[in-house]
Amino acid sequence: MRRMASIQENLDRLTLTKVTLICEDAGNPLAWWDGQPFDRILLDAPCSASGVIRRHPDIKLLREACDLKAFAVEQLRLLTALWPTLKQGGRLLYVTCSVFPQENEEVVQRFLMAHPDAIEQPVTLPNPSSWGLPCRVGLQILPGMGGMDGFYYARLMKQIV
Numbered sequence: 200m201r202r203m204a205s206i207q208e209n210l211d212r213l214t215l216t217k218v219t220l221i222c223e224d225a226g227n228p229l230a231w232w233d234g235q236p237f238d239r240i241l242l243d244a245p246c247s248a249s250g251v252i253r254r255h256p257d258i259k260l261l262r263e264a265c266d267l268k269a270f271a272v273e274q275l276r277l278l279t280a281l282w283p284t285l286k287q288g289g290r291l292l293y294v295t296c297s298v299f300p301q302e303n304e305e306v307v308q309r310f311l312m313a314h315p316d317a318i319e320q321p322v323t324l325p326n327p328s329s330w331g332l333p334c335r336v337g338l339q340i341l342p343g344m345g346g347m348d349g350f351y352y353a354r355l356m357k358q359i360v
Contacts, residue, residue, distance in 0.1 A: 203222050226280045236285060236287075238289050240289070242278060243295075245274070247267060247270055247299060249262070249349060250340070250351075254348065267299055275309055278291075287316075287357050292353075292354050293306075293352065293353045295351050296348060296349060296351075303337065303351035304339075320356040
């Protein structure tokens, strides 16, 4: 809930009023979704948090190699569950604070292979090299780049059929 409050504070600061925040189980949209497709979805997927290790060194003690597979399974499950709630032509931003391809581009690639109506929509930003290194799918920021934590993001669009 702390994160939701922070998001709302940023929306208020930016005077963005046409935003609806929903904090529910993304893996079970039937429990909360009213059937009205979303224009945009931000999936901040649970992950190993390997990208924030310089600020939280205890992550090295809290994570094991087998955790990556479990996170990847959960990430793909959430992505798959949310996809039907996105309208045609809508965009979904998939993000993690991980630096591991197993939780990032590999999850998105598996999703794209299983969903022919999904395409990667490259993120176009000014001075792209400061916003991450290109991966096969998405962009990866490594810890320390531009003084930031590690972060991955990929923008997907639901094709109009």
